[in-house]
Amino acid sequence: MRLNNTYRFLWKIVGEDQQILSHCGKKTQMIFAISGFLFFVLFFLGILSYRYVFNGIFKIPTISWLLALIWAIIIFNIYKLNLSTLSPNKPKYNTGYVMSLFIRIVFMVLVGITLIKPLEALIFKGSLSEGLSKVIAEKIENSSVKSNMYFDVQIASVEEELAQLSQQTNTGRISIGNEKFDFLNEKKQMLLNEKGSTLSETYDLFSPSNLFFIGLLVFNTENPWVWIFTLGFLVIFLLPLFLKFSISPRSKYAEHRITLQRQIVLEEYGKFKLLYPNFLGNFSESQIVWEENYRDAPFNTRRKLNTIELGKEGDFLNQIHGL
Numbered sequence: 136m137r138l139n140n141t142y143r144f145l146w147k148i149v150g151e152d153q154q155i156l157s158h159c160g161k162k163t164q165m166i167f168a169i170s171g172f173l174f175f176v177l178f179f180l181g182i183l184s185y186r187y188v189f190n191g192i193f194k195i196p197t198i199s200w201l202l203a204l205i206w207a208i209i210i211f212n213i214y215k216l217n218l219s220t221l222s223p224n225k226p227k228y229n230t231g232y233v234m235s236l237f238i239r240i241v242f243m244v245l246v247g248i249t250l251i252k253p254l255e256a257l258i259f260k261g262s263l264s265e266g267l268s269k270v271i272a273e274k275i276e277n278s279s280v281k282s283n284m285y286f287d288v289q290i291a292s293v294e295e296e297l298a299q300l301s302q303q304t305n306t307g308r309i310s311i312g313n314e315k316f317d318f319l320n321e322k323k324q325m326l327l328n329e330k331g332s333t334l335s336e337t338y339d340l341f342s343p344s345n346l347f348f349i350g351l352l353v354f355n356t357e358n359p360w361v362w363i364f365t366l367g368f369l370v371i372f373l374l375p376l377f378l379k380f381s382i383s384p385r386s387k388y389a390e391h392r393i394t395l396q397r398q399i400v401l402e403e404y405g406k407f408k409l410l411y412p413n414f415l416g417n418f419s420e421s422q423i424v425w426e427e428n429y430r431d432a433p434f435n436t437r438r439k440l441n442t443i444e445l446g447k448e449g450d451f452l453n454q455i456h457g458l
Contacts (some may be wrong), residue, residue, distance in 0.1 A: 145171025150219045155391045163388045170375035173380070176213070177250075177372060181207040184254040191253075217243060221379050236327060240373065244337060247372040256351055259361070286330040293323045304400050404433040 142164055143153050148171040156164055186203035190196055217239055271283045297319050354363060382388060429435040 142168045145175070147171075150215045152395070155388060155395065158391065159386070159388045163382065163386060166378050170378050173371065174218075175212070175377050177214075178207060178211050180249050181210060183257065184250050185391045188253045200441050210250070213246065214243070218375060218379060221376060228278065230264065240376070243373060244369060247369045248365070250372070251368045252351060252355070255361055255364060255370075256354060259354070259358070282333045283330065286307060286333070288328055290323060290326050291331075293319055293326065297323070336386065400433060 142156075145168045146153050146156050146164075149167060151167050151171075156167055182200075182203050184203075185206045186199050189202045189206075190199035193199060221239075300315060300319070411425050428439055430437045430439055
């Protein structure tokens with residue numbers, strides 16, 4: 136009984152019908168239990184992965200956990216939607232079906248990469264930090280060299296002007312007050328202060344949080360072997376899709392699900408046709424009738440032949456007036 140309850144919990148996680156699966160064979164039950172277990176594990180790995188991303192950007196651990204939880208719920212709801220819309224009743228392998236399946240798998244691969252790449256960075260955090268430190272040091276050095284060259288030129292220009300004024304004053308060629316010297320000294324000090332503040336701003340600009348995604352890129356570039364790890368994880372990430380796709384169209388699960396879905400559609404369609412006249416005002420069912428254009432309504436795959444017969448004007452007026 137305990138095992139059955141565990142199975143039901145795992146089936147519910149992947150959005151499968153517990154009532155149908157409870158009447159299926161052990162093999163089918165096990166397949167969907169494995170899918171549910173993988174989905175459960177992947178969800179929590181997703182929280183850890185996305186938390187690492189948000190914390191790397193915002194540096195606020197508490198809010199990062201909340202954002203990671205919300206984002207993981209969004210991503211895995213999309214995942215569950217893909218699982219629930221993948222029907223074991225496979226249609227013919229025509230171009231439209233193959234393209235639809237291909238687009239779905241490509242989309243899930245992209246979603247999986249957004250999950251695994253930060254997780255890899257979390258696992259191999261030491262290598263990532265080392266590569267990111269090299270990038271930061273290189274960028275700070277390049278920026279510092281350029282800014283130092285600019286300020287050194289400006290400061291040298293002011294010092295040269297001060298030296299010329301001092302020489303001209305000492306030789307008696309010009310006679311000026313201290314205001315000019317004070318102005319140039321203040322300008323020199325201002326340039327020195329700006330040089331120091333610019334260096335500080337450069338360190339802030341190239342902080343690890345601002346270069347977080349560059350660090351991920353450098354890590355994957357310098358460690359191409361990590362793509363083997365990525366490929367293995369993607370296989371696990373897509374395994375629930377493949378497991379459901381492996382269910383035979385002739386299995387008990389597929390037959391029960393198709394029968395139930397067909398019954399639900401037919402019942403809802405029957406209720407719609409009964410309520411349809413009520414939506415158009417005070418007309419009786421004989422005056423307002425839902426017209427069927429397909430022989431297999433409401434599935435609408437076989438259209439009726441167009442056999443329109445024109446009536447008389449009197450018949451039309453009688454129908455309007457209910458005569």
